[in-house]
Structure formats: C-alpha cells, structure tokens
Amino acid sequence: MITAAQMRAARALAGIDQKTLAERAGVSLPTIQRMEASDGVVRGVVDTLMKVIQALNEAGVELIGENQPSERGGRGVRLRAGAGPNPQG
Template sequence: MITARQSRAARALLGWTQETLADKARVSLTALKRLESENGFDVFETTRDGVRRALESAGIVLLSTEKGEGVLLLHQADQPG
C-alpha cells in the first residue's frame, strides 16, 4: 500500500506535480490530494492502486520494511549509470 510520504517523495524524484501524477494515474486531483495528506483521510483502494501503477511505470520502486518506508527511482537502461 502506497503511503502519503511515498507518493510525495516519488513525485519529487520524478519532478512531477500533483496534477501530472493525477493525470497519469487517471485519478482526480482531489483524490490524490487526499492520498498525499497526513490528515488520515479515507482513500479508495482504486486511487492507491492507480497512483502506485503510474509511479511504478515511471521507474519508481516502493520500499517498505518494519523499520520504515521509502522510494527508489530506477535508472533507465539507456542512461549512463
């Protein structure tokens, strides 16, 4: 499950605005703002799934362990290391 912090961090790594991610995830901007809020708003699982899929297709890997969470941006194969 993607968290608010992971979504914001992934967008920062990609240089995406909320509008860009909402468009790519095919969710409303309001739904994305609810997901990225720290206020504990209810978020539909379809919203989380759409955002996760959009980020993963852009090279983001969501990390989650008992010690914390994070994101990783994979380098494209055609880019130098």
C-alpha cells in the first residue's frame, strides 16, 4: 500500500508538516507519527490509511507503487529497487 518512507517523502513534497497532514486526513497527530515511524509498509486501519492517502493526493502528491507507471506525469520521487536503508532486492 504505502511505506513509511513514501509517506514522509510525500509529505515533504507537499510541503506540509505532520500536524497539517493529520488535520487534512481527519486523524490524530500521534497516528501520523506512528505511521511514519514504522518500518516498511505502514500498517493500520484501512480507513485511516485511505484518509491519509486521499489527503496526500489532494495536496498534489501521486503515490507510485513498485513497478507502477505514473499516470499523470509531473515531478515525483521513486526509490530504485535495492536502494535505501531496507533494500528489498
């Protein structure tokens, strides 16, 4: 779905802090902090994850899954396979 690193990067691209993301998503600040502090894929209540993803989308960020093309073009960030602190080959 979404990794903690993607979530942090998406928030940075949107230029918003954790509190603003929490407010826009309608979730608590500790929820955002917990999500961003997790390792790998963010786990949690699906409804909460969807709210966060929607808030990021509304902020203009397109989350791109592994091996998924970007449908809308524009600027973005993608981590190369095998790169980063927890390479997944």
